[in-house]
Amino acid sequence: MTTTTANTTPLDVAAVRADFPILSRTVRDGKPLVYLDSGATSQRPVQVLDAERRFLETANAAVHRGAHQLAEEATDAYEDARAKIADFVGATPGELVFTKNATEGINLVAYAMGNAATDPGRAVASFAVGPGDEIVITEMEHHANLVPWQQLCQRTGATLRWFGVTEDGRLDLSNLDELITERTKVVAFAHQSNVLGTVNPVEPLVRKAHEVGALVLLDACQSVPHFPVDFTALGVDFAVFSGHKMLAPSGIGVLYGRRELLEAMPPFLTGGSMIELVRMEGSTFAPPPQKFEAGVPMTSQAVGLGAAVDYLNAIGMDRVAAHEHLLAERALTGLAEIPGVRIIGPPDTVDRGATVAFVVDGVHPHDAGQVLDSLGIAVRVGHHCAWPLHRSCGVPATVRATFYLYNELSEVDALVNGVREAQRFFGVA
Amino acid sequence: MTTTTANTTPLDVAAVRADFPILSRTVRDGKPLVYLDSGATSQRPVQVLDAERRFLETANAAVHRGAHQLAEEATDAYEDARAKIADFVGATPGELVFTKNATEGINLVAYAMGNAATDPGRAVASFAVGPGDEIVITEMEHHANLVPWQQLCQRTGATLRWFGVTEDGRLDLSNLDELITERTKVVAFAHQSNVLGTVNPVEPLVRKAHEVGALVLLDACQSVPHFPVDFTALGVDFAVFSGHKMLAPSGIGVLYGRRELLEAMPPFLTGGSMIELVRMEGSTFAPPPQKFEAGVPMTSQAVGLGAAVDYLNAIGMDRVAAHEHLLAERALTGLAEIPGVRIIGPPDTVDRGATVAFVVDGVHPHDAGQVLDSLGIAVRVGHHCAWPLHRSCGVPATVRATFYLYNELSEVDALVNGVREAQRFFGVA
Amino acid sequence: MTVNLESMYQEIILDHYKNPHGRGLRDPFDAESFQVNPTCGDEVTLRVKVTDGKVSDVSYEGQGCSISQASTSVLTDLVTGHTVDEALTTMDAFVELMQGRGNIEPDEDVLEDGVAFAGVAKYPARVKCALLGWMAFKDALARTSNEVEA
Amino acid sequence: MTVNLESMYQEIILDHYKNPHGRGLRDPFDAESFQVNPTCGDEVTLRVKVTDGKVSDVSYEGQGCSISQASTSVLTDLVTGHTVDEALTTMDAFVELMQGRGNIEPDEDVLEDGVAFAGVAKYPARVKCALLGWMAFKDALARTSNEVEA
Numbered sequence A, B: 001m002t003t004t005t006a007n008t009t010p011l012d013v014a015a016v017r018a019d020f021p022i023l024s025r026t027v028r029d030g031k032p033l034v035y036l037d038s039g040a041t042s043q044r045p046v047q048v049l050d051a052e053r054r055f056l057e058t059a060n061a062a063v064h065r066g067a068h069q070l071a072e073e074a075t076d077a078y079e080d081a082r083a084k085i086a087d088f089v090g091a092t093p094g095e096l097v098f099t100k101n102a103t104e105g106i107n108l109v110a111y112a113m114g115n116a117a118t119d120p121g122r123a124v125a126s127f128a129v130g131p132g133d134e135i136v137i138t139e140m141e142h143h144a145n146l147v148p149w150q151q152l153c154q155r156t157g158a159t160l161r162w163f164g165v166t167e168d169g170r171l172d173l174s175n176l177d178e179l180i181t182e183r184t185k186v187v188a189f190a191h192q193s194n195v196l197g198t199v200n201p202v203e204p205l206v207r208k209a210h211e212v213g214a215l216v217l218l219d220a221c222q223s224v225p226h227f228p229v230d231f232t233a234l235g236v237d238f239a240v241f242s243g244h245k246m247l248a249p250s251g252i253g254v255l256y257g258r259r260e261l262l263e264a265m266p267p268f269l270t271g272g273s274m275i276e277l278v279r280m281e282g283s284t285f286a287p288p289p290q291k292f293e294a295g296v297p298m299t300s301q302a303v304g305l306g307a308a309v310d311y312l313n314a315i316g317m318d319r320v321a322a323h324e325h326l327l328a329e330r331a332l333t334g335l336a337e338i339p340g341v342r343i344i345g346p347p348d349t350v351d352r353g354a355t356v357a358f359v360v361d362g363v364h365p366h367d368a369g370q371v372l373d374s375l376g377i378a379v380r381v382g383h384h385c386a387w388p389l390h391r392s393c394g395v396p397a398t399v400r401a402t403f404y405l406y407n408e409l410s411e412v413d414a415l416v417n418g419v420r421e422a423q424r425f426f427g428v429a
Numbered sequence C, D: 001m002t003v004n005l006e007s008m009y010q011e012i013i014l015d016h017y018k019n020p021h022g023r024g025l026r027d028p029f030d031a032e033s034f035q036v037n038p039t040c041g042d043e044v045t046l047r048v049k050v051t052d053g054k055v056s057d058v059s060y061e062g063q064g065c066s067i068s069q070a071s072t073s074v075l076t077d078l079v080t081g082h083t084v085d086e087a088l089t090t091m092d093a094f095v096e097l098m099q100g101r102g103n104i105e106p107d108e109d110v111l112e113d114g115v116a117f118a119g120v121a122k123y124p125a126r127v128k129c130a131l132l133g134w135m136a137f138k139d140a141l142a143r144t145s146n147e148v149e150a
Ligand SMILES: Cc1ncc(COP(=O)(O)O)c(C=O)c1O
Pocket: A272, A294, A295, A296, A297, B039, B040, B101, B102, B103, B104, B142, B144, B145, B190, B192, B193, B194, B219, B221, B222, B242, B253, B385
């Protein structure tokens, strides 16, 4: 994401910050909050909070189940949100399934593929997974895009394979033709790493996967919130992202699937609202997306995610990306100047987001994080649900700062100063 | 639920109603809203809306993942809510898993049992399901407690069996010893039917199931919101309910499981926060409840559910039940007086909640519902996700009115008058 | 009784509901379709007979609300005796009307009694009722032509 | 530097972190335990030798933050040379302190250098760090007695 600010007016960060009530609170004995953990979860603007509350105070009802006026209004609000969100990622509403988070979306695909083996319906052959079949992921995946595939392999006898990571934190595609073969059923990978910040090249992976008839699942958790993404243009088969990382409520995520795949894929969670006909002896199912939305859904949360999309659209995703680019640049430069600090991930801003992980010689990440916390700076420490990646980078844990549209350049400086403070406190500088 | 008002002061309905902003809105050209669809989803008091908003404006962060102050506060709020909710249903916090709704909870158990067959861990024999094994449900189940078991049987080769329903809307337990046998792995049934209102006898089913070594899953969606329920005292192995039916946000449900069962049961959804150790080659998992909560959870929604429990506790579940008893009595009496109206379910209030389904001779439920809607009365029409039950009752659909603590006796009268109006409109009275 | 109730339940609809046209399943037929509304359980079984490119008979049986029953009755009037192309054009016009949320002005020349359903289009939950018979007709017609082609 | 930082990182803790006591895995031993903190990946391998009902040696190896390393160092001081029962009593006191959210007054006679961790108890996310070595000790000790019993 090498978007430049050349042809857009820069983001008015002060105006943005005023929309986020939590950013004006203090922590640890009166320190202003410096929130650099949006990669874990973002904060919510009043526009999103108000949209959800307005819905709950005026139109709340069970959607797709009632015929009274509230039920109509609730259903409209829910489906309008779906249409808006679909548009945001270059998809049509029928290609968007609401899940509780991205993790459920990936599990949905993995389980549905496992279910294809016993499905009496018209499951397409490409779904059924068994011994001899292979699932290909990468070593930089979040556990959410790793463990479900391990489990699918365990249940079905398929084999898990993976791309490695280069020294400078890029995907090592040198063995592309060895890894993606006629045996490959799915290629699943992160659009942007939640640790390295690396933005992975989608095109060569999609091309190769489709060449051998494999499906591609894109983990877009760290891309959709941060730069313009169009799933149709990218040509992926499935994609997932979470609302809570893009200013929206927790408890809602999205699975995108190409329409014909969602049509053919067997269901995952079953129950109310996803059926066509139910008899004690057996049931048939509704068309997608309903087929994959069992039970009373996350109604107000969908409305909130719709409002978050409105908010981001009003600012413009190009502008968000450009602002984050500046923040990443400042952080990479500032941290690189500190002796004993090592960036885990690409050192420059080429194809890279504003996620900056690092280690400090002689100061354990937990301890560095504690010093930063005492200064009011919220970062995340640990393996960030990417344990194998940390092992491959030769570190048990890292400190990770993640930036979003509401972060200021001065907050980057606070981080850099805080790291120096941690070195002083632990006597390594 | 034959609680009487003898030793409790009656509910102050007017005071309760003042807490629910949506109840003061009007529908269909200025008619006051008469909301009789709480069985589908309930409305939310300001106390719940405010608790969620307060959390989001002050303490929002990813729980169980961060070490900074916000993460601490968010984790505390999330776990305090779990403890409060556990207490509300006679359980300990470690026995409570947060899901997105009750439907996910039932699917979780059904899938985990299916997974037990290939789990390399210490899955207890009672979980693994295969050919020759039987799952026993009832004909009055909501699709959520029916389709997941059909699907489990389809995946594993097990057989689904079910209890029938008597003419007066009770569970027909006459063939208890034939249905629950040494082959039975699970007995799953609704505590209170979402159509008939019948409260089913838990004790004989638990006793018989445990005699043969089967597990019991209680669908408590329509009981926990309406009367005091203690899962430990009931002796069930698993139970589920949904937040949105008990004044809490949508997007959150609860699975209760006896501690040793949750310990032994293989995971379902996998990903971040539910792991112990992750390597590319394989993973191990955290103890329950974390083992079953993959990904960033429904944090603010859990806080909202905790606030809903506070709200219900402050009023007292005995009082809620007593109030609903009065409403049910008035509705059953009022409707029984109308010629051509037939109650589907027990005609009296013995072991019966305030869920009243009925048909009107000569007026299709959809049309009756439309007339009621035009009068501002929101009821549900259709099969209410219990299609087999409707078939067994010989009706394609019913009109269903469901009452909650915020409903007034005058609203019951409005319903009764509305039904007469529908008869007039369609020329059958 | 309220204004909006009358806007939905036009006299024409109630008439068709009470005295449905062409009801009952008849032989001969070229194709049959069974459709169900999963939210309420309403169902219809509908048969189509095509002779020389014309819809020569539509017969049906089913259970459902006034809207679904009346709209199927209107359907038989609108398509019987017309060419398959004309019937499809009428169907498109009816579907468009129903999905128009009450913002579409129906053409009485094309839809005849069908214009009475304009008020139903304002009630999204009832649109499926009004379309149930039409979906069965569409499906049955598709099966006819499949058989012709085969 | 801030007040609350000093309340967590007492001098005693930093001393143990920089100069850990009893570090390194030694033979002979009766049981070994490997423990990991799943949120940060910190790990410890700890061995226990019991002789005549007394904890005669505790040796360990691991990687982790100052809190986890220092508390394991303090552990070896507190339990080595004591009877198994005394060691378990000390462990219980330490665990209680750590889970007390900063509301428990530690008994210096029992916990000695361990009282320095009172400040850590106010940081729930760090409590697991402070308990990592102790969980390994508890687990190893349980394995010892299993072996004795077996
Ligand atoms: C008895 C019963 N079981 C299960 C459910 C499913 O609940 P949810 O849709 O919240 O998962 C419901 C409500 O819809 C219900 O009434």
